[in-house]
Amino acid sequence: MNEHSKKPLLSSANETLLRDIRKDMGRFIHQPQRRIFLQHSLTLGGLALLSGCTVVDENSIENALMAISRFNDKVQALLFDPNRLAPTYPQSMITQPFPFNAFYGKNNIPEIEEEDFRLEVTGMVADKRSWTLKELRALPQVDQITRLICVEGWSAIGRWGGIQFSTFLRRIGADLTAKYVGFKCADEYYTSIDMPTALHPQTILTLTYNGEMLPPQYGFPLKLRMPTKLGYKNPKHIHAMFVTNVNPGGYWEDQGYNWFGGS
Ligand SMILES: Nc1nc2c(c(=O)[nH]1)N[C@H]1C(S)=C(S)[C@@H](COP(=O)(O)O)O[C@H]1N2
Ligand SMILES: [Mo]
Numbered sequence: 001m002n003e004h005s006k007k008p009l010l011s012s013a014n015e016t017l018l019r020d021i022r023k024d025m026g027r028f029i030h031q032p033q034r035r036i037f038l039q040h041s042l043t044l045g046g047l048a049l050l051s052g053c054t055v056v057d058e059n060s061i062e063n064a065l066m067a068i069s070r071f072n073d074k075v076q077a078l079l080f081d082p083n084r085l086a087p088t089y090p091q092s093m094i095t096q097p098f099p100f101n102a103f104y105g106k107n108n109i110p111e112i113e114e115e116d117f118r119l120e121v122t123g124m125v126a127d128k129r130s131w132t133l134k135e136l137r138a139l140p141q142v143d144q145i146t147r148l149i150c151v152e153g154w155s156a157i158g159r160w161g162g163i164q165f166s167t168f169l170r171r172i173g174a175d176l177t178a179k180y181v182g183f184k185c186a187d188e189y190y191t192s193i194d195m196p197t198a199l200h201p202q203t204i205l206t207l208t209y210n211g212e213m214l215p216p217q218y219g220f221p222l223k224l225r226m227p228t229k230l231g232y233k234n235p236k237h238i239h240a241m242f243v244t245n246v247n248p249g250g251y252w253e254d255q256g257y258n259w260f261g262g263s
Helices: 015-029 032-039 042-051 058-069 073-079 133-137 166-173
Strands: 121-122 140-152 154-164 180-185 190-194 205-211 223-225 238-244
Touching: 058 223, 133 205, 140 205, 154 166, 154 223, 166 205
Parallel strands: 121 238
Antiparallel strands: 140 154, 154 205, 180 190, 180 238, 205 223
16 A cells, blocks of 8 residues: 655645635535534535535545645645544444555564653653653543545544643643654654644544554554544654654655645
């Protein structure tokens, strides 16, 4: 499933497009039958109008994915409102089996020893000590069922649990006025997110999948799960994180994927 295109994304959306989007959003909001949908998911609503089709089923969502991945950061910032929640789903809608995806095949999934693991925390934080898994598990845990959307053109619903990332950032005395949080992974993957997304209530420092310890293929021992971002912004096998004002980029982002990566 490793078909990420390395083609550069469309450059910048122009002002006319932005104006049209705003106009469309106004129209959209005034259609009562769509209002409920929109309340649950501005981003999917935005996807519908931007791709020129009404998102009503899985297929149209999938078809519109490549389109949204090509939007520039400005357009996505407009679509993604950190005060809105991404849709959540009932247990019965969980995708089975949940897909595995990485920039390598299943044979190369990193093997990490629980005992040796430490989450390294650096940058603009008051408390730079490292964390064991046991310490992380002792923090308050939450659980949510959300959809992961990959730009390759698939999406899947899964249940992830862990620490609300905002709780963790406060716990380590992170400078919440800093612009970015960067992540380094055991498989050389790396990515970064903006602070509003880091503080979003559905952004979870994930320790479990389906109520069990995160399995290796889904990112053991630690991944960041954000239903408001495309799959590639959700790092698995995290071993270090840092708070910074210098945009740390990311594995796919540095090859042309949109940095904002909203979904
Ligand atoms: N460390 C690491 N994290 C990663 C990746 C990766 O290759 N390495 N791939 C990303 C991509 S493109 C996707 S779609 C999701 C897939 O997550 P899953 O295997 O849990 O479905 O992980 C993301 N996080
Ligand atoms: Mo992905």
